[in-house]
Amino acid sequence: MPNKQLAMVIDSSRCIDCKACMAACITANAVPVGCNRNWVKDAEPDLAKGAFRGHFQPGGCMHCDNPTCVAACPTGATFKSPEDGAVVIDRGLCIGCGNCIPACPYGARFRNPAIRKADKCDYCAARREQGLSPACVDTCPTKARVFGDLSDPDSEAARLLAENKGRLVRLVAAATDTKPNMYYLGVTEPRNWPVEPAPPTAMAAMTGLVDPLVKTAVALSGLGVLAMLGRQLFTKPTPPHDGHGHAPGDQTPGSGDADRPDNRS
Amino acid sequence: MRRIKRHDRSDILIHWFNAACWLALLVTGVGLVANPQLNPAGDAYPGAVRSLFGGGPALLAVHIGLGIVWMAGIVLYVAVNFRGAVFFLKEIFSVSPARDVMWMVKKMALMTVGAKPLVKAGLTPDLPDQGYYNMGQKAFAQASVLGGVVIVATGVVMSLSDMVIPASMVWMVGWSVTLHYLAVGLVFAGLLVHVYMAAISRDERPGFVSMFTGHVPEDYARHHHKLWLDGLTGDSGGHK
Numbered sequence A: 001m002p003n004k005q006l007a008m009v010i011d012s013s014r015c016i017d018c019k020a021c022m023a024a025c026i027t028a029n030a031v032p033v034g035c036n037r038n039w040v041k042d043a044e045p046d047l048a049k050g051a052f053r054g055h056f057q058p059g060g061c062m063h064c065d066n067p068t069c070v071a072a073c074p075t076g077a078t079f080k081s082p083e084d085g086a087v088v089i090d091r092g093l094c095i096g097c098g099n100c101i102p103a104c105p106y107g108a109r110f111r112n113p114a115i116r117k118a119d120k121c122d123y124c125a126a127r128r129e130q131g132l133s134p135a136c137v138d139t140c141p142t143k144a145r146v147f148g149d150l151s152d153p154d155s156e157a158a159r160l161l162a163e164n165k166g167r168l169v170r171l172v173a174a175a176t177d178t179k180p181n182m183y184y185l186g187v188t189e190p191r192n193w194p195v196e197p198a199p200p201t202a203m204a205a206m207t208g209l210v211d212p213l214v215k216t217a218v219a220l221s222g223l224g225v226l227a228m229l230g231r232q233l234f235t236k237p238t239p240p241h242d243g244h245g246h247a248p249g250d251q252t253p254g255s256g257d258a259d260r261p262d263n264r265s
Numbered sequence B: 001m002r003r004i005k006r007h008d009r010s011d012i013l014i015h016w017f018n019a020a021c022w023l024a025l026l027v028t029g030v031g032l033v034a035n036p037q038l039n040p041a042g043d044a045y046p047g048a049v050r051s052l053f054g055g056g057p058a059l060l061a062v063h064i065g066l067g068i069v070w071m072a073g074i075v076l077y078v079a080v081n082f083r084g085a086v087f088f089l090k091e092i093f094s095v096s097p098a099r100d101v102m103w104m105v106k107k108m109a110l111m112t113v114g115a116k117p118l119v120k121a122g123l124t125p126d127l128p129d130q131g132y133y134n135m136g137q138k139a140f141a142q143a144s145v146l147g148g149v150v151i152v153a154t155g156v157v158m159s160l161s162d163m164v165i166p167a168s169m170v171w172m173v174g175w176s177v178t179l180h181y182l183a184v185g186l187v188f189a190g191l192l193v194h195v196y197m198a199a200i201s202r203d204e205r206p207g208f209v210s211m212f213t214g215h216v217p218e219d220y221a222r223h224h225h226k227l228w229l230d231g232l233t234g235d236s237g238g239h240k
């Protein structure tokens, strides 16, 4: 477990769909045109049930405790930070294989067309280094997004969680609980949009088929070498021509012991 | 005792250059895999190599640099000794199944369980004659050539992925990771046997020496590579 666990607590009933969080994120992180690190989803008002208001739901990377994107990364370029529990990407190590993108149930990752590598919310790492909070949190006019360290009981995020025990919602895919660190207070809609993580066939083949195949091949080969070594160490050298490609009658002059001085070296 | 020339100086150089590159690429490359579902050298290995090289990105850069040096060396060898390269490829891909399969079965038995089981199975322990390379050498050489092609192609795709690969072709990068791992793994499995046979096995000692001197004693050539020697001397007895 990380020393800290950064998280976002969201009161989506406060969201007015102004999308200032999205604009602030794009500016703060130089997100290329057409891409987003965060979002505001909306639920249509269900007039049949007498609900005359829709509902807006801000979101972004949920920095899960069980990150399926991290499991899909072959190089460890994306990992859960041991310092603060954020799921981050080491751009120097990411080779842009794309395995992590469909492995996220939330669609929080995208291939940044400018760097051709995976990109997503990092809770504004650069701003945090300067002691600022993430741009989306800072800019939200209704304070729908609250950010903080859950391991610090005095943080506003931890306090909100404690106060709202029993009415917290975490959005998860039907069959996979990624243990997201994004908590919604009370009712939030829509809820059933996270999809099952689907790492590409290439990664599934690597972990499920290629890796066991390679390890079995290396193990068998290693056993073969041990068997040969054992035979060499614990048996006497074979007589010179035992098993050395001589058809009967193929004996040539000078092919006695003397021509294989190496044979008992 | 007559000594027969087996390897050119450029053959010897490329062999040891290739072996050194393989070793360095293996040490750095295995350190670039960091995923608990894989970690072929244990969970602690990637972190250790990365800190040794000053971090993951530095290790990646070193690995790519070594890969370029390796490719350049092989291209240079082919340019310098084109005929040698063609001879090598021709030799390793000419397999005569009847002779070579029997050789492989018998040799594997002789090296591990000995001659008795062969005799019990109604076979003689005599090995069918072999050419410039025996079937074991051919099998490993085929694996390292075909594996090398896959390793280079997928390595190029991976290193170019953040430079030229468009979004619609990202699937190629994912598959390159998988195939790179597969090819290296299988060649490495063969390499264990190769290094044993070449450097440790007492029967093959003259072959080992030849990878430094370029020459083998005539009798060694006759016992191990009779068809090659016969071809050289044009004499089925192989002894002049």
Ligand code: HEM
Residues within 6 Å of the ligand: B006, B015, B018, B019, B020, B022, B023, B133, B136, B137, B138, B140, B141, B144, B187, B191, B194, B195, B198, B199, B207, B208, B209, B210, B211
């Ligand atoms: C310390 C490591 C190695 C040792 C001691 C070694 C030794 C040798 C020797 C002595 C030969 C000559 C056999 C003969 O002509 O009779 C040979 C051939 C060869 N080596 Fe290596 N080698 C090593 C590493 C490698 C590596 C890493 C590769 C490639 C992945 C490789 C590929 C080959 C190939 C393709 C041949 C020709 C076919 C054969 O003889 O099997 N070797 N090696």
